[in-house]
Structure formats: structure tokens, C-alpha cells
Amino acid sequence: MIAIFQFKFMWKNYFKIAWRNITRSKGYAFINIGGLGIGMAASILILIWVQFEVSVDRFYENSDRIYAAWRNSEMQGEISSWDYTPAPYAPALKEEYPEVEEVARITEWDPFLLAVGENKFTEQTTFTDPGFFKIFSFEVVEGDPVEALSAPDNIVLTESLAQKLFGESSAIGKTVKAENQLDFEVKAVIKDLPENTAFPFTAFLSFKKLEAMGWVDDFWGNNSYRTFTMLAEGTDIAIFNDKFKGFTKKYWTGGDDISDFLFPVKDLHLYSKFENGQSVGGKIELIRMFGIVSVIVLIIAGINFVNLSTAQSEKRSKEVGIRKISGAGKSMLIGQFLAESILIALCAYVLALVIVSLTFPWFTDLIGQELSNPFYQPFFWILSIVYILFVGILAGSYPAFLMSSFNPTVIFKSKLGVKRNLGIRPREVLVVFQFAVVVALISSVWIIRDQVEFVQNRDMGINENNLIFHQVTESIRKNKVAMRNELMALPEVESVTYTFSPLTEIYSDTNSMDWQGKDPDYKPNISRMGEDANLVKTAGMELIAGRDIDIFNHAGDSSSAIINEKTVEIMGFDEPIGQVIKDDDYEFTVVGVVKDFIMESPFEEAIPIVVIGPERNLNFIHIRLKDGENMVNSLASVEQVFAKFDPESPFEYKFVDQENEQKFKSQKQIAALTSLFSGLAVVISCMGLFGLATFIAERRKKEISVRKVLGASVSSLVALLSSEFSKLVLVSVIIGIPLSWYFMKDWLDTFDYRTSIDWKIFVLTGIITLGIALLTVSFQAIKAALINPANTLKSE
Numbered sequence: 001m002i003a004i005f006q007f008k009f010m011w012k013n014y015f016k017i018a019w020r021n022i023t024r025s026k027g028y029a030f031i032n033i034g035g036l037g038i039g040m041a042a043s044i045l046i047l048i049w050v051q052f053e054v055s056v057d058r059f060y061e062n063s064d065r066i067y068a069a070w071r072n073s074e075m076q077g078e079i080s081s082w083d084y085t086p087a088p089y090a091p092a093l094k095e096e097y098p099e100v101e102e103v104a105r106i107t108e109w110d111p112f113l114l115a116v117g118e119n120k121f122t123e124q125t126t127f128t129d130p131g132f133f134k135i136f137s138f139e140v141v142e143g144d145p146v147e148a149l150s151a152p153d154n155i156v157l158t159e160s161l162a163q164k165l166f167g168e169s170s171a172i173g174k175t176v177k178a179e180n181q182l183d184f185e186v187k188a189v190i191k192d193l194p195e196n197t198a199f200p201f202t203a204f205l206s207f208k209k210l211e212a213m214g215w216v217d218d219f220w221g222n223n224s225y226r227t228f229t230m231l232a233e234g235t236d237i238a239i240f241n242d243k244f245k246g247f248t249k250k251y252w253t254g255g256d257d258i259s260d261f262l263f264p265v266k267d268l269h270l271y272s273k274f275e276n277g278q279s280v281g282g283k284i285e286l287i288r289m290f291g292i293v294s295v296i297v298l299i300i301a302g303i304n305f306v307n308l309s310t311a312q313s314e315k316r317s318k319e320v321g322i323r324k325i326s327g328a329g330k331s332m333l334i335g336q337f338l339a340e341s342i343l344i345a346l347c348a349y350v351l352a353l354v355i356v357s358l359t360f361p362w363f364t365d366l367i368g369q370e371l372s373n374p375f376y377q378p379f380f381w382i383l384s385i386v387y388i389l390f391v392g393i394l395a396g397s398y399p400a401f402l403m404s405s406f407n408p409t410v411i412f413k414s415k416l417g418v419k420r421n422l423g424i425r426p427r428e429v430l431v432v433f434q435f436a437v438v439v440a441l442i443s444s445v446w447i448i449r450d451q452v453e454f455v456q457n458r459d460m461g462i463n464e465n466n467l468i469f470h471q472v473t474e475s476i477r478k479n480k481v482a483m484r485n486e487l488m489a490l491p492e493v494e495s496v497t498y499t500f501s502p503l504t505e506i507y508s509d510t511n512s513m514d515w516q517g518k519d520p521d522y523k524p525n526i527s528r529m530g531e532d533a534n535l536v537k538t539a540g541m542e543l544i545a546g547r548d549i550d551i552f553n554h555a556g557d558s559s560s561a562i563i564n565e566k567t568v569e570i571m572g573f574d575e576p577i578g579q580v581i582k583d584d585d586y587e588f589t590v591v592g593v594v595k596d597f598i599m600e601s602p603f604e605e606a607i608p609i610v611v612i613g614p615e616r617n618l619n620f621i622h623i624r625l626k627d628g629e630n631m632v633n634s635l636a637s638v639e640q641v642f643a644k645f646d647p648e649s650p651f652e653y654k655f656v657d658q659e660n661e662q663k664f665k666s667q668k669q670i671a672a673l674t675s676l677f678s679g680l681a682v683v684i685s686c687m688g689l690f691g692l693a694t695f696i697a698e699r700r701k702k703e704i705s706v707r708k709v710l711g712a713s714v715s716s717l718v719a720l721l722s723s724e725f726s727k728l729v730l731v732s733v734i735i736g737i738p739l740s741w742y743f744m745k746d747w748l749d750t751f752d753y754r755t756s757i758d759w760k761i762f763v764l765t766g767i768i769t770l771g772i773a774l775l776t777v778s779f780q781a782i783k784a785a786l787i788n789p790a791n792t793l794k795s796e
Helices: 002-024 026-055 089-096 159-166 207-212 237-244 247-251 283-311 313-325 330-367 378-404 426-456 474-478 480-489 535-539 555-559 565-571 631-645 656-699 701-709 714-748 759-785 789-793
Strands: 066-075 078-082 100-106 112-116 119-123 125-128 140-143 154-158 175-178 182-190 203-206 226-231 258-264 273-275 278-281 467-471 493-499 508-510 526-530 543-546 560-564 580-583 586-594 609-612 620-625
Touching (some): 026 283, 026 330, 026 378, 026 656, 066 089, 089 100, 089 247, 119 159, 125 207, 154 159, 154 175, 159 182, 203 207, 237 258, 247 258, 283 330, 283 378, 330 378, 330 656, 426 759, 467 656, 474 631, 480 620, 480 631, 493 535, 535 620, 565 586, 565 609, 580 609, 620 631, 656 714, 656 759
Parallel strands (some): 125 203, 154 182, 526 609, 560 586
Antiparallel strands (some): 066 078, 066 258, 100 125, 100 226, 112 119, 112 175, 140 182, 154 203, 175 182, 273 278, 467 620, 493 620, 508 526, 543 586, 560 609, 580 586
């Protein structure tokens, strides 16, 4: 009991003395607390984000047993991986393997219009099997979702959608109309799917309905659905995949080159990037990168503490000497200095929490995720205590052990300085590290922004301006020609075309197309598009040879095709016009060639695309509005035509350029986060540099006074005081530039379409970094150079 009391008294005394020392050196305390607070805030925000990302699809009751079906196929020496399967895949999987407890298929189609009376909403809807709600443990509000999906005419709603459609009354037993033609009875309501699930659905329809309507075929080459499975407890996935790899080959003669495997759903969000049939990463790379950067920013803040503490070691050496002479042991002194660093860490953490609370809404907008507020989570506060102790002890350990090791006899005999190792002070090494990171981050920001700008300025082969698209509903499908004619009659409309998919996305591809002269072993992946007429004009494509498809002026154009330059290259056509391309049971004659156009990622090379006549459904209408017209009035005129032919559906158009802009979201997020961390690193490093400059100017004020008396000019004194830091920053530039070049070249290599690294970026980065450092220290240097020598030397 006495020992506990003594321990508490000792640490209470430590913190009391620590507080006095902090308040005595307010300037250094401000720099330490401010720098650590900013660094802590950055790391807290990133840790909140990381915690969210690693939790995606890992919260299900049986997460360790849930898998997605994937398949590999070798194409031209490279293995491609995909996770879409044919309709009979899931039932055959469950029937053949006893280890499979449950299976579920889902569709990922365009949103459905769901209506109850005048309440109409376009919602992300999926057709799925009853096993979906056995595999994925979503919270149920009313009814039984498993039983609900066992019948074809039932629907399961999320809680928020049920409230939108039915208000506060119970939705169970009531009817929802889908796409103005199908009625479904609400049999269950579930809680809204949490943010940390990859599923975006708000409504669930029975897969049996698809089968009842005849929309499901048994063809094993039609990969239209994702398949999920839950394996029995204790199943060894490696052993299972070994016998599962030949699954498709058993059921489809065309699947000789396909290998099947199950991949953990809990890893899909982070590790869904596949190369040559193996998972090689994915979003985990981004998380890992910014996790490391946030730690580095915190380390930079800790360096300020170490540098300023060791810089003041001479000032506090007499305090240490007196304490040692008075009987204080080394452990007591270490405890004293650690208490001081922990107290600073505590103050910094309070500042960090203020910064986090103020910036949290902005940060969630930046990363595009609705993160839960950590302040309401008890676990966060438990971790906070550990975090404060960890940062405080880590940052304070070196100064504590350094200053507690001072010899009293040496202290009172001579000036004390930190020993050099091979002529290098540890403080100098830490400053070089700080600014090397600053150099690397600043140059990285420019390279990332150059890459994004380079791709944004790319010729996409499509004129995106004034181009909108809208999903084709059943009512529109029945009146396509009449609606097209009325739209073309509008003075604000330049051109109209119906297409299989939007111009912003590929909906279908295949490696089974055939043409004259094709090697049977050559199976390139070729994307499909579809149109009825005027795609070239509406999309603003460049026609190189032949003409566009036009079923209104050419009766046989339902079996015609236009191809892009990449397809001509892939198929080896010298004269493409008139060539016949076979696709499944269809034959298409090439009537035109267009310049390569990009429908998927603008960061990738152009892919071969075959645009075919309307043998398949045309699900979208694209409308080019005339330049110079008032956009609001033009859209209002178009809306009136839509209302005439489909009065039951809302007019929910999208701009092609806005949809394509979303493809830059990830890279812009990287650029924004890198800019943020670069700015923080610069601020924290400059705070530390300012503190060191202040201390050195104070320590050398007598030397400066003597030099002034001997005739030294103010400019020469400023240069003298600044040179020590400018040399260190120059070394940082020399170290930071190669590091940045190495890592950013590696990052750029992940893109097929990429810019090159301009050497001028590094020159400008070096100039800016040196300029920032000199501006930081120049204030103190000028202040020191302007002091009156009489005031400094009068005590001598």
C-alpha cells in the first residue's frame, strides 16, 4: 500500500514539474503540441478510414465461410479472371459438392423503377435466390426474407425504401409495381444495408421470377450473374479449389480453357486485383500507402519534439546536474522526462480531437464514404489512452535517455553538446529525413496531378459535350420509332440513337467471335456494343471508312456492324468493309470503321469493340443536344417527349461527360490525400525548423554580436545563420528526388495510358523546398542579425 502511494506521489510530482517546464518554454511547447496535434489528427482520420475499409464485407456471421465464384481463362498467353457466371452454375455447384451449404445468384443490372401509387423511385434492385439471406446476415425488421424469395412474386425491401413507398405504416402484404408492369407483394423488410458492405441494393426480387418470365437460359457461355456460396464448417478451401477447378469443363464443351475457383468475400474489397489468375492486391495498396504516409507525418511531428528537446539539452543540463548531485537516479530522471513528453502528447491529443471533430465532415466528403463518428465508440477512447502513451513514450525516449545520461562533473566544467558520430549530429539526420519526405510528397503530388490531367485531356474518340442518355423503359421500347421521330423534330435536338449499353460502360464481351482467316487458337477478348442508327453522329465519333449503321435507310442493317481501329488490327483486316464477323449464332457484315473510342477506363489502352445492329435489346437512348441552346430549356423540351411516351416513369437522364468524370474519382482522391499530407508535412517540418532556428539564434547571439562589432554586415550574418539549414535541406532534396522518382514510376506503370515524369518537376520541387526552408529560418536569422551588440555584450 505504501509502495502504491509512493508511486502515485512520484508520478504526480513528475507531471507537476513537467507542467512547469512546459509553461516556462511556451514557444517550444506550442511547436511541439501544435506539430504533434496535427500529426495525430492526420493519423486518427486515416485510421478511422482504414478501419472502415478493412471491415467491408467482414461483419457477416459466417464471413470466414463465404466465397464468391471466380474463373480464370488463358487468352493469348495471359490469364484473365472474372466473377460472372451462367444461370445453371449455382444449382450445379450445390448439387455436385457436399461441402457447399448454400448458393445464391445476384443480378447487377440497371436500376428498376418501383412505384406505390404516386410514390415512384428508381432503386438498385437485384434478382436473387433465397440462399442470399442465409449466406449474408443482414438484420431483419419484418417478415422472413428467405421465405419471401422462395416465391416468384414477392419482394424484400430495405427499411428506408419501405418508408419512402409506404410511409410509417407496415409494408408487409402490400403491393409494389416494378417498371410499370410487374406487381410484387412485400413479404419482408430488412434494415438498410450498412455502409461497409459492397452490395448497393435496396430491393430484392426472387430469381424464380426471372425463370418464370423466361429470362433465364441454360447456356453455360452466358455469364450474366454473380454467384456466392457458403461452405460447410471445417472445409479446407485449398483442397476444395483443387477439385473445383475443372467444374465448368464438365458442363460446357466450350469451357476447356476455363478454371474455376472460390475467393473469400471478406477479401474482395481489398484484394480484387488479379494478374495471371492470382490476386495481387487492389484497394489494400491505397490503404497501405496512406497508412504509411500518415505514420510518416506523425514521425515528422515526433522529430520536432526530439530535435527541440535535444537542442535544449544544454539549457537543461544544469538542471540535470543539480538533480543528480541531489541524489536523483537515472531512472527518476528518465521518468521525469517521459512524464513531460506524455503530458505534451496528451495536450497534443486534445488538440488533435478538436481538429478531427472540425474536419471530419470535410474528410468524409473527400474520401466519398459515410464514416461513423468515432467519438461515440467506447473502443476509440480505450485506444486513445494507449495511443497517447505510445506516442509520448516513443517521442520522449531518446531525449529522456540522452539527458538522464549527462555526467554532472562534465556539465559544470564545460559546455555540453550532443556528440557527433562521424561528424554528423542526430538532429541533422532527423531534419534531413523530415525534408526528404517533404520533397518526395510535393513532387508526388505534381506527378499524380500530371497523370490525371494527361488522361483527362485524352482524345476519348467521343464528343461528350451536350450528350445525355436515359434508360429505355418498356413503354419507350414499344414506341421507339415514334419517340425517336418526335425527339428529332425538336429544334434543340441534333441527333438520337438507341444503344445496347451507355457510352460510358461496356456491358458485354466475348472471346468466341470468328472471322475469315482467324486462327482457331487465337481467342482475343472483344467487346460488344449495339445501335439502331446514327451512333457515329450522336456520339461524335470519327468515321474512317464506310458508313454508320442505319436500320431506317438500310433494311439489312440489323445484321451490320461497325468496328474500331483496334478491332481491325486484332482481326487483321486489310479491307475491313464487307468482312463478316460471327458472334454466337449471328453473322454481321462490317459496313464502317471508326477511330478508337474509350467506353471504360480512360487510364487503359483502347480495346477492340464491335458495334452491331439491333439483333439484341437496345436498353438506352442517347440524345445529342445542339450547341448554343439553353440547356435547361432543351432538357425541358426533351422531358415533355419522355412524359408523353412514358408518363409513369420519372425523367432520369445522365450526362456522358459527368459519368466519365466519375472514372477519375479514385485518382483524384489519391491526389487530394497526397496534397493534404504534403501540406501537413510542410507545416509540421517548418514549425520544427522555426523552433530550431529560434534556439540556434538565441544560442549564437553573442557570437553574432562579436561579428557585428568586427564589421560583419546584416546580410552576411543572415547567410551565416541560414547556411546550416540550407545545406541540410539541399541534402534532403538530393535524397528525396530519387525516392519520389522510384515510387512514382512504379505507380505510373500500373496504367496502360500514362504520362512520363518531367524532370522539371524535381527542379521546381527542390527550389520550392529550399525557398520554404529559407523563408522559415530567415525571420529568426534577420531578427538575430539586427540585435544591438551592446545589449548582448554588456554582461561580458
